[in-house]
Amino acid sequence: MPDIDVDFPWDERDSILEYVFKKYGKERTAMVSSQIFLEPRSAVREVGKVHGLSNEEIKSITKRIGWYASRRDLEHWVRTDQRFANVDLDETLIRVLRESEKIVGVFRYPSVHPGGVVIVPDKIRKYVPVLVAPKGVQIVEWEKDQVEDSGLLKIDLLGNRSLAVVRDTIRQVNLNYGEAASRSKYVDYHRIQPVGDEKTKTLMKAGKTMGVFYIESPATRQLLAKAGVVDFEHVVIYSSIIRPAANRFTNIMLARIHGKDWELIHPDLHFLAESYGIMVYEEQVSMAAMTMAGLGYTEAEALRKTMSRDSMQHLVLFWKKKFTEGALRQGYSSNIVKEVWDMIASFIGYSFCKPHSASYAMLSFTCAYLKAHFTAEFLAAVISNQGGFYSSYAYMSEARRFGVHILPPDVNRSHREWRGGKKKIRMGLMSIKRLQQKAVDSILDERKAGEFDSLNDFLSRVDLDLADAMTLTNAGCFKSLASELTHRELAYRVAGFYLQNGDREPLTASPVNYELTAEDQYRLELETFGYPLSVHPVARYRPMLSRRIKYARDIPKFIGQSIYLIGVYITRKETETRKSNPMEFLTLEDETDIYECVLFPEVFHKFGDMLHWETLFIIRGAVEESFGVYSVTIEKMGSLHQWVRRLNRVSRSLSPDK
Structure with missing residues (x-):
C-alpha cells in the first residue's frame, strides 16, 4: 500500500505528532521504527573502541569510508583502495578491520522514524508488534518498507526546514515594512506567484540558488545554469534526474534541451516524450516494464520498488532477466532492451515519482522567489533554521555576493536568530x-524593559556567568555600548565586574588599552564564531602570493588554460566513475566568487586525502566550459597554509641579512 506524505515546518512537527497521539490514543497509534544496522563506519568505530583505539586512530579509517559505503571486505578494501593510501596500517588496525567485517549488517537497535505514523481502526497490537523507544515514544517493530508491504497505511508527518524558512521570511518581510507599506510590500504566502516571475527566472537561470529548497546543491545549480530553461515543467524534471547513477542521462538531456535532434527509443515509449526521451520519474519505470516486458501492474511495481530500495538490491538481477526475456519475447530488439534497462538501472538508490517532484518544485520556486525579491530576509531565515546543504559561513558569503551587509551580533540589536532586511543581515x-x-534568554527578557543605555547599564541589569560574559565580549556584542573602548579594555572591565563577589561595582579604568592586531582579530573571530567576519580567509594570503594567482570572477577568461587559484572549502561530494574509481567534486570560493572543481581519479589519488584535514587550498587546474558553465579540472593542489609557510622560509633564506 502506498503511503501519505505531509510536510510541516521542522519546528512544528512535534506538536503535530502530539496532536495525532492525543486524538487517536496509544491504543490505535504508533510511530514507525528505523532499524539500525551496523554499517562499515559504525562497525569499525565499535570494534576500535573495544581494542582501545583513540578517536583519531578510528577516524583515520572511518572518515575515508564515507556514509554511502556498504562493503563487507573491509581489510581488502582498505589495503587496496587509494583513498586509504596514507593510513598507517599496523597489526591492531588490521585486526579491527577483520573483526569489523564479521559484524557489518548486524542489527544494532530500533530507532524512531523521522515522521512515519501508523493509525488503525481498533487496537494496533492486533496488527503489528509494538514497543516503547528509549525516548518514550511508542513504535511498531517493523520499519517503513515492512509496514508498507504488510498492507498498513503509513502516514509520513515530516519536518521540512524550507517550509520554516518560507514562514520566517514572510514574517520578517511583513515586520520590516509594516502596515504603512503593506499595500506594496505585504507578502501573503497564498498569493505568491513565483512561476513566471522574471526576477525568479533570472536567479534560477544563473544557478544562484544556494539556500533554495532542493535545487541548491552544486550539481543542481550547474544543471539550472547549463539548461537555461527554468519553467515549472523543466524544474520538475531537474529535481528528479539529479540521481547518483543518472549523470550520463543528464548530459544527454542537456544536449537535447539545446536543440540536438532526438527520437524516442521506440514509439511504444511515448510517455518518455515529456522528458526528452529519457526515463526520469518512477512511474516511467513501471510503465516501461508493463509496455515492453508485458508485466502486470503488481510485477511492474515490484520491479520499481526493487530498484529504489537498498534492502532489495539482491533482486535486481532477477528483474533484469525477467524484463529482458519479456521484452525480447514481445519483439523488441536487444539494443533497445539494453538501452531501456540502462535507464531503469539509473534509478538504483533513490528516485521520485512525478507528483513528489512537482510538489518539491513548487516549494523550490517559492524559495527562489523570496531569495530574488527579499534576499536578506530569506538568507537570514536559511541560516537561522540551519540544516541546509551548506554551512552558515557559506550562506553568509552568498549574502555578501548579493550585496547584503553582514552586521555583527549586538546585545541591543540581535535576536536569538539571524534577521535580515533592506540589504542588511544582523547576526x-x-x-x-x-x-x-x-x-x-536573560538578555532578551531584560531587553523587554528597554534597550541597554551603556555597558554599565547592561552589567547592572543582566546577571551572567563569567564565561558567557566573555563570550559576548569576544563576539563584539558590547561594541555599540562602549565604542570608545578597545577590545582589551572592554574585556578587562567585563571580566572585572563579573569576577566580583557580593555587590559588584563597574570598573572605570583598564591597565591595557591597545587595539587587537588584524591577526588577533581574525583568530578571535574563528574561536568565537567558527569563521571570520572582518576579512575573507584567503584575502589575508593574497598579498604574499604571486600575481599569477587568478581571481574566481575571472575564470571565464581562461577557457582551455591552466591557471592558479586559491579558495576556502565550501562543500564536496565523493563519487565513483563508471569503472568504480573514486573521484571528487569540490566547491571552493575566494573573495570574489564561488567556483566548482573536479578531481578525477589520478589527481584524487594524489591529493584527495588533503580534503580530510585542510580548508584553505591553492590549486592549479584547467578551465573547462560546458553549456556556458565553467568549472576547474584540478591538476595539482596544496595546503595554502603550508604553501605560504614555505614561501616565507625561502624568502628568509634569501634575505641579505642572513
Missing part, C-alpha cells in the same frame, strides 16, 4: 559558539 546570538541558552 543572531545563536551564532556565538559556547554561549549558553540561559544567557540568551
